[in-house]
Amino acid sequence: MAEETTISLFCGAGGMSLGFAQAGLKPLIAADHDQDACLTYEQNIGLKPFHTDLNEPSADFLAAIDAAHDPLALIGGPPCQGFSSAGQKNADDKRNRLIFAYLGLVERLKPKWFLFENVEGLLTSNRGKSVFLLAKKFIELGYLIRIEKVNFASFGLPQGRKRVIILGNRLGVAFQFPIPQFSFNSGKHKNINSLPPGPTLADAIFPLGQASDKMEDAVPYRSPAPENDYDARMRAGSSTFRQHTTTPTQTQAAAIAALKPGQTMQHLPEAYWPKSFKRRAYRRVKDGTPTEKRGGAPSGLKRLQGQLASLTITSAAAREFIHPVFNRPLTYRECARLQSFPDHFNFAGSNQSIATQIGNAFPAMAAQVFAEHIARIDSSFGADRNVTRSGLIDYELTRATAMSPPLAQTDTLLASLSDKQIGFSLLTA
Ligand SMILES: C[S@@+](CC[C@H](N)C(=O)[O-])C[C@H]1O[C@@H](n2cnc3c(N)ncnc32)[C@H](O)[C@@H]1O
Structure with a gap:
């Protein structure tokens, strides 16, 4: 073959x-x-x-x-x-x-x-x-x-x-x-059935630990040995990994801190909503047209849940999906892992381009x-x-x-x- x-x-x-x-x-x-x-x-x-x-x-x-x-x-x-x-x-x-x-x-x-x-x-x-x-x-x-x-x-x-x-x-x-x-x-x-449960978000990304400041930093794993089967598959023999950093979010720090696992921006009081989200939310209320008809669900922060599988990774995930434990969005490496790219697989281009390549990928x-x-x-x-x-x-x-x-x-x-x-x-x- x-x-x-x-x-x-x-x-x-x-x-x-x-x-x-x-x-x-x-x-x-x-x-x-x-x-x-x-x-x-x-x-x-x-x-x-x-x-x-x-x-x-x-x-x-x-x-x-x-x-x-x-x-x-x-x-x-x-x-x-x-x-x-x-x-x-x-x-x-x-x-x-x-x-x-x-x-x-x-x-x-x-x-x-x-x-x-x-x-x-x-x-x-x-x-x-x-x-x-x-x-x-x-x-x-x-x-x-x-x-x-x-x-x-x-x-x-x-x-x-x-x-x-x-x-x-x-x-x-x-x-x-x-x-x-x-x-x-x-x-x-x-789809909960008699098959064994698949890996969770926590299985996939918790072993990566704290984010780093720079894309090019070689980051060590939280523990030297793989923590589960999915972690072992993603390490594929690596002892460090790169691109474990996030998009800056100073303006949304308060909203991120307020979000509980499973909650989205819609669960927070309006005081937390940025202008763009408010505009979208009101437009929906005014004429009742579902946002899907406008070309996509309203964007907004969502805190993921470690015990579940991740929501679908799109090019917006590195901006909008908040880590279940840390007060920050997912790193590019975390998004890549959720798409089953092994840790030695690095991406070329700007941060936005990297997020798009990962979000577009067939796992x-x-x-x-x-x-x-x-x-x-x-x-x-x-x-x-x-x-x-x-x-x-x-x-x-x-x-x-x-x-x-x-x-x-x-x-x-x-x-x-x-x-x-x-x-x-x-x-x-
Ligand atoms: C859904 S992604 C494919 C992901 C890929 N199969 C993978 O596994 O990572 C679609 C791709 O089509 C490419 N594309 C879109 N229009 C194109 C065109 N006119 N010519 C060539 N490539 C195009 C995009 O650049 C993008 O990489």
């Missing part, structure tokens, strides 16, 4: 690539348009990504793609605004271009497998048409696909993080997703589970693995017990693609 070719598009800092490399599938080509992410990737994964806008990929990137013979997998998905209803087939519509560019690369490369990742919103974007058209295209390109909403905490990530994954192979052979290994509770996301731990899964299924194809099938006959249809109306709409659209061609499960993860 080690010499199999995998290609990472929209590679970012390299979370997905790291997980694939940990499973013995190190990407041979990577690309992203963010300079800092490319540098982080190169310094940690040991491969220089093509620094290119994948809307208009550079000639040298395309030449490398054309020279990659019969790759095992194309990994990574474009950030997706969704197909506009007016421009479903219009590759010139700006919002569609990245998706079409991505599909063009799948067509050009014909990888045996692809792993496409996106945010949950993909499932309900444009009344389900985005995921429907995407699925239809993959099927037209000869892939048998499976779409699932996955919570990475079920693979042992100390963080509730839901993403939509579309996995496909062009051999027409049906498959399942990796089986969940852990139960979890992040407060917002929970390496989950990527490793998927990579091992793909490799295992692929090796069972035997001689068939060089064949592309046109008949896409295997499927498994799993119905959710309770679906929101927008998700039910998506469900109907996907079902219309023919339940003989597509296996999907929109169960809440």
Whole structure:
């Protein structure tokens, strides 16, 4: 398996690539348009990504793609605004271009497998048409696909993080997703079952101890020996680590000190609210429009709870997520650990760029589970693995017990693609 070719598009800092490399599938080509992410990737994964806008990929990137013979997998998905209803087939519509560019690369490369990742919103974007058209295209390109909403905490990530994954192979052979290994509770996301409980936020970050003043300081661990399995995995033999510092927050010191574990800015008296938060809160009250419709929940400080899994790490986590015990936001290293980047993995760029790279990442731990899964299924194809099938006959249809109306709409659209061609499960993860 080690010499199999995998290609990472929209590679970012390299979370997905790291997980694939940990499973013995190190990407041979990577690309992203963010300079800092490319540098982080190169310094940690040991491969220089093509620094290119994948809307208009550079000639040298395309030449490398054309020279990659019969790759095992194309990994990574474009950030997706969704197909506009007016421009479903219009590759010139700006919002569609990245998706079409991505599909063009799948067509050009014909990888045996692809792993496409996106945010949950993909499932309900444009009344389900985005995921429907995407699925239809993959099927037209000869892939048998499976779409699932996955919570990475079920693979042992100390963080509730839901993403939509579309996995496909062009051999027409049906498959399942990796089986969940852990139960979890992040407060917002929970799945408490008979599986062993996954690591908590405390397991993940308490061994790092007090923050340091400078990004470049080499900080010793709170105790010389690993304190738990997750800590041992993150240390991976390191005796010190860097980037264990936080964004300055003098203006919010009083609010931070007042917050109890599990509380957010909304729990505090208005006297603690900064102007920007007040503006947002009042706007909500005035016209009653949910803030989600405005493009995101109101930002504000939240103190995390050590005994739970972390809330989802975004680019705002290093500003807004307060440590359960210390009166400060999480450090970049703590955020990186919650995304399962090992402690030797350092990030390039400004503090904001680092926070974005970490928040954007596909957790390496989950990527490793998927990579091992793909490799295992692929090796069972035997001689068939060089064949592309046109008949896409295997499927498994799993119905959710309770679906929101927008998700039910998506469900109907996907079902219309023919339940003989597509296996999907929109169960809440
Ligand atoms: C969700 S992140 C991917 C994270 C990555 N898979 C990982 O595991 O760390 C999306 C990435 O797409 C990149 N991106 C967005 N638009 C792009 C474009 N037009 N061309 C190339 N890269 C782009 C961003 O710079 C970002 O790194």
